[in-house]
Amino acid sequence: MQQQQQPAAKELHSNQLAMQVVRRLSKRLQKRQQAESGATAADLIQMVRREAVACAGRDPVDAVSQNACRRVLKILREEAVHSLGASAQLLSSLQNNLFSERPIDYSQVKADSLRDAVSAAIKELLLELETSLDDLRSHGAAHIGENEVVLTLGYSHSVARVLQTAAATRKFQVIVCDSGPNFSGSRMLQLLKTVPQIDASLITDAHAFAVMSRVHRCLLSAQTVFADGGLRAECGTHGLLLAAKRHSVPVLVCTPAHKLAPAYHSVERANVYLNPACLLEENLSFAEVHCPKYDLVPPGLVTLFVTNLGGLAPAHLHRCLAEQYHQDDYSIDAGEADGDASVLDEE
Amino acid sequence: MGSAESPLEMFNRLMGAEEDKSAVEAQIQTLIAVIQQSEEAQTVTEVREKIVETNNELMRSHLANASVRSGGELFLRYITMTELDQPRFDDTRRVLISRGENFLSRIRQSLDRIMSMALPFINHGTRVLLHSRSKVVLALLKRAAKAQLDFQCTVTQSLPDKSGERMLADLQQAGINASLVLDAEVGVALERVDMVLLGAEAVTQSGGIVNKIGTYTVCLCAHALNVPVYVLAESCKFLRAYPLNQADLDLELRYPASAERTRTKSGGQCRSPITDYTPPQYLKLLFTDIGIVPPSAVSDELTKLYL
Numbered sequence: 104m105q106q107q108q109q110p111a112a113k114e115l116h117s118n119q120l121a122m123q124v125v126r127r128l129s130k131r132l133q134k135r136q137q138a139e140s141g142a143t144a145a146d147l148i149q150m151v152r153r154e155a156v157a158c159a160g161r162d163p164v165d166a167v168s169q170n171a172c173r174r175v176l177k178i179l180r181e182e183a184v185h186s187l188g189a190s191a192q193l194l195s196s197l198q199n200n201l202f203s204e205r206p207i208d209y210s211q212v213k214a215d216s217l218r219d220a221v222s223a224a225i226k227e228l229l230l231e232l233e234t235s236l237d238d239l240r241s242h243g244a245a246h247i248g249e250n251e252v253v254l255t256l257g258y259s260h261s262v263a264r265v266l267q268t269a270a271a272t273r274k275f276q277v278i279v280c281d282s283g284p285n286f287s288g289s290r291m292l293q294l295l296k297t298v299p300q301i302d303a304s305l306i307t308d309a310h311a312f313a314v315m316s317r318v319h320r321c322l323l324s325a326q327t328v329f330a331d332g333g334l335r336a337e338c339g340t341h342g343l344l345l346a347a348k349r350h351s352v353p354v355l356v357c358t359p360a361h362k363l364a365p366a367y368h369s370v371e372r373a374n375v376y377l378n379p380a381c382l383l384e385e386n387l388s389f390a391e392v393h394c395p396k397y398d399l400v401p402p403g404l405v406t407l408f409v410t411n412l413g414g415l416a417p418a419h420l421h422r423c424l425a426e427q428y429h430q431d432d433y434s435i436d437a438g439e440a441d442g443d444a445s446v447l448d449e450e
Numbered sequence: 451m452g453s454a455e456s457p458l459e460m461f462n463r464l465m466g467a468e469e470d471k472s473a474v475e476a477q478i479q480t481l482i483a484v485i486q487q488s489e490e491a492q493t494v495t496e497v498r499e500k501i502v503e504t505n506n507e508l509m510r511s512h513l514a515n516a517s518v519r520s521g522g523e524l525f526l527r528y529i530t531m532t533e534l535d536q537p538r539f540d541d542t543r544r545v546l547i548s549r550g551e552n553f554l555s556r557i558r559q560s561l562d563r564i565m566s567m568a569l570p571f572i573n574h575g576t577r578v579l580l581h582s583r584s585k586v587v588l589a590l591l592k593r594a595a596k597a598q599l600d601f602q603c604t605v606t607q608s609l610p611d612k613s614g615e616r617m618l619a620d621l622q623q624a625g626i627n628a629s630l631v632l633d634a635e636v637g638v639a640l641e642r643v644d645m646v647l648l649g650a651e652a653v654t655q656s657g658g659i660v661n662k663i664g665t666y667t668v669c670l671c672a673h674a675l676n677v678p679v680y681v682l683a684e685s686c687k688f689l690r691a692y693p694l695n696q697a698d699l700d701l702e703l704r705y706p707a708s709a710e711r712t713r714t715k716s717g718g719q720c721r722s723p724i725t726d727y728t729p730p731q732y733l734k735l736l737f738t739d740i741g742i743v744p745p746s747a748v749s750d751e752l753t754k755l756y757l
Contacts, residue, residue, distance in 0.1 A: 330742070331735065367735075367742070369645075369678065370570045418746045430741055434570070 116260055117167045118232045121361045124171035125232065128154060129225050132175075136214045144183040144212035151176050155435045163373040164335070164397070166327040166364035169435070171232075173428040174361070178224040180429050183212040185220070231411075235359040236264060238411035243322070243357045244269035246409065251275045251319040254311065254352075257282030257337045258291040259324035261357045265409075266322070270300040277303045278318065280311050282339050284382045284394055308339040312346040321347045321354045325400075328358055330424055332402035332417035333368025338395055344404040353406040360410045365424050365433035368401055457484055457504045458511055465513040470585045474521035474686050475557055477508055481525055482550040485543060492539050494529070497546065501526055509702060516651035516660045516703045516725060520689040527755065528553055560684040560739035565590050568682055568737045569597070576601040577643045579636075579677075582608035582662040583617035584649025586682040591647075592624045603628040604639050608664055610722070636668050640675045650683040652703065653738075654691045655752050657730030657745025659683070660703055663723055666696075669732035678734040685738045688752055699727045 115123070128151055135142055135150060155172035158165065184207055243265035247253060253275060255262050266277060277295055281288030288305055295303035306314060321343065325336040334340065334356065347354050379392040408415040415423055424433075455463070457480050464476040484504050491497045505522035508514055529546060536542045564586060572578070572594045580587060580603055594601060603621055607630055608614035614630060621628035631639045640646075646668060650659040659665070659681055672679050693699045704723040730745035740751065 331744075367571070370573075418744050421741065421743050421747060422750070425741065433741075434566075 116236065117362055118235045118359055120165075120167050121171040121174075122229055122232045124154075124158070124168045125175060125225060125229055128172065128175050129222070132221065133218075136218055140215070142214035143210045144179060144214060144217060145209035147214055147217075148176060148179050148209055151179065152432070152435055155432075159435070164326070164375050166335075166366070167361055170361050170364060170428070172435075173365075173432045174228055175225065176432045177427065177429050178221055178228065179217070180207075180209070180431075182217045182220040182224065183207070183209050186212050186216055232361065235361065235411040236261060239357060239359050239409065240264040240268045242411070242413055243355070243409045244271075246355055246407075246414075247273070247275055247320065247322070249273040249275065252278065252317055254278045254280070254314070254318045254321045254343070254347075255291065256280040256288070256308070256311075256323055256339055256343055258287035258294075259337075259357070261324045261359065262322055263291060263294055265357055266295065266301060267298055270298045274300045275302070277301050278314060279303060279305050280308045280339060280343065281305055282308060282337055284338070284377060287337075308342065311343050312349075315346045315350045315352060318347075318350070318352050321352055323354065323356050325356050325358050325362065326397055327366075328356065328363045328408060328420070329368045329371060329402070330363070330365050330420055331367050331369070332405060332420060333371075334400040334405065335371070335374075335397045336400055338398050341398040341400045341404075344400060348404055354404060355407050355409050356405050357409045360412050360423060360427060363408075363410070363420065363423060363427070365428060368399060371399065374399065456507075457481075458507050461508050461511055462513055465511075470588075472517075472557070472585070472684075473513070473515055474517050474684070475554065477505075477514075477518050477521050478525060478550060478554045478557065480504065480508065481522075482547055482554070485546050485550065488543075494542065497543075498526065498529060501529065512706060516689070517687045519703065520652050520687050523690060524686055524688070524755075525550070525553065556739075557684065557686050560686070561586060561589060563739040564682050564684065564737050565593050567742055568680070569594060571645070571680065572599055572601055574600045576645070578603050579639060579643040579646045579668070579672075580605045580617060581614070581646070581648055581665055581668050582606065583613040583620075584682070586649045586684075587647050588617065588620055590682060591621060591626055595624050595626050601627070604643060605630055606633050606636060606639075606664065606668070607631065608662060609633055610724075613662070633664055633667075636664075637671045637675075640668075640671050640677050643677060646672050646677055646679040648679065648681045650681050650687060651725060652687050652689040652691075653681070653683050653736065653748055654689050654693060654727070655749050656692050656694075657733070657736075657748045658693070659728050659733065660689070660699065660725050661728065663726050666726040666728045666732075669728045673732045679732060680735050680737060681733055682737045685740050685751070688748055690752055690756065693727050696727055699725070 131150065132147055135147060151172055155169050158168035158172060187207065239261055247269040255277060257280065269275065279288045279291045279295070292303055292305045295301050323336065323340060325334040327335040344354055375396040377394040377396050379394045382394060383392065402417065405417055408417065408420065412423065460483060461476050461480045464479055465471050465473065481501055481504060484500060485497060488497055488500050491500060508518055528549060536545065568590050578601060591603065603626055605614045605618050605621070605628055618628050618630050648659070648661060648665060650661050652660040654660060669679050691700065704725055705721065706724055733745045736743050736745060736748070
């Protein structure tokens with residue numbers, strides 16, 4: 104219960120947050136199946152969709168919870184399709200458009216018949232989420248070479264793990280941008296100073312362009328990755344990536360696959376604005392002060408996305424999306440959350 | 451189709467009967483009728499040959515466009531990939547016809563799917579540049595207008611048939627704030643827009659599009675000025691062609707059927723093409739009924755289908 108409160112939630116890594124959502128959904132699915140004998144797959148799907156809307160309502164910037172709901176929806180849909188028979192195809196593609204016989208009717212599938220298959224699939228999903236950061240760091244570490252200069256921004260758990268893993272077998276230099284307004288870069292520096300093979304130094308965000316010509320690689324994380332290759336990332340990332348593009352420095356974004364959202368940079372405008380008191384000492388009554396937490400980075404600036412499933416070129420993000428989520432779940436409208444205010448209390 | 455009506459006549463009739471009829475829809479309806487009437491054919495190969503013959507005939511219609519080529523090829527693929535081991539050929543024929551009608555109903559649904567995917571990209575204050583007249587783009591903008599979104603359109607006049615003027619009239623009739631610009635004004639107009647919305651006659655395997663002449667120019671300018679170009683196209687327009695430049699585009703796709711297709715060597719009059727090819731690097735996203743995809747995805751889809 105205490106995980107629902109704001110302060111504790113900030114400390115959760117993204118995969119832990121995703122696992123929390125999946126476990127909650129799993130319990131609710133089981134309860135629904137036990138309580139209602141006539142429940143169909145369509146009912147379960149509707150219930151999970153409403154939860155996704157509720158997640159979006161609680162925190163519009165948090166794509167991870169919604170993505171976790173989408174993964175569960177994919178599991179439900181897949182198992183329903185298996186029980187209907189092999190001719191119903193799931194992936195929307197040119198081939199399936201032509202050759203599948205009929206549209207899939209989820210209300211034909213009884214929830215009881217799915218119970219074992221769904222719980223097994225959810226167990227696999229939880230395992231995948233749990234090991235996602237470990238898989239990510241081994242894939243990421245391969246991209247850092249001996250004696251290279253790596254530039255990073257602020258503190259990111261994924262990037263820290265990748266750098267630590269790489270440092271086990273080679274020496275290299277890391278330059279950390281301190282990243283206002285919360286200056287998380289110094290936390291990253293403290294951590295990297297404890298790693299023997301890394302030569303870490305701290306610079307201000309504004310200095311990034313000046314050092315970029317000496318940098319071999321930029322290694323960053325993001326809060327969300329959009330389907331067109333855009334990002335929602337820590338404030339300062341956009342400027343850094345523009346500098347990297349100018350100097351033709353490859354940019355690697357290390358994110359686990361559950362941060363990949365079927366949303367588009369051109370459409371997404373959600374951002375979090377912080378209290379400017381963290382930057383300004385006195386209250387400037389004549390000025391309007393904006394203190395955004397995230398940058399919305401347009402597509403075209405990232406060279407490679409390093410995920411727990413391996414390296415992913417920006418042109419292939421849509422394929423990874425199509426494998427993870429079902430196309431009908433890409434957009435979940437607010438109109439579906441009718442009257443289900445007790446979502447949080449059903450534990 | 452009446453007993454005396456040829457496939458070409460049926461196609462022309464269907465296209466003329468309804469405003470903005472999709473050429474692929476009319477083509478599939480004609481092909482289904484051809485299969486129904488092909489009583490003398492007793493094997494799948496004979497039916498297939500009849501379809502190929504009909505497709506070639508339909509490409510000669512003045513109402514056909516590049517999508518007829520892709521629609522025909524997909525339909526043929528459809529025919530050859532089904533399980534056809536019924537003992538009597540009449541049963542096989544029935545299966546072919548029912549699969550054809552299934553295909554047709556999917557094409558009819560594709561427009562709606564595309565619109566629901568593209569609608570979030572249009573917001574209050576969005577300024578859109580349109581080129582020539584596209585049925586899909588018009589439908590999307592009408593839907594956006596119905597959703598009370600306040601946006602502006604700029605349409606190119608699109609010579610030689612001035613189809614842009616027709617598009618302007620349709621937009622204004624739907625109550626959309628629209629204005630006309632000359633084809634030569636495109637570079638200037640792009641400064642004042644947020645995105646370019648295009649339809650396509652065909653989407654090539656490279657991820658590029660075949661569309662009304664002038665599209666290439668619009669996309670080149672948009673790319674230079676950092677304006678995103680979005681294309682709305684149904685998946686039945688995916689064509690197995692891989693042009694690398696304008697010259698690689700088939701003459702059949704470039705010139706209308708009524709014009710002389712062969713260029714005379716001895717300095718004779720070379721008529722202007724009515725379509726051009728836009729390479730994939732100038733396109734941002736394709737909105738199709740199989741999802742919002744980058745241009746690089748088209749090749750994957752076609753390869754999966756034909757291999």
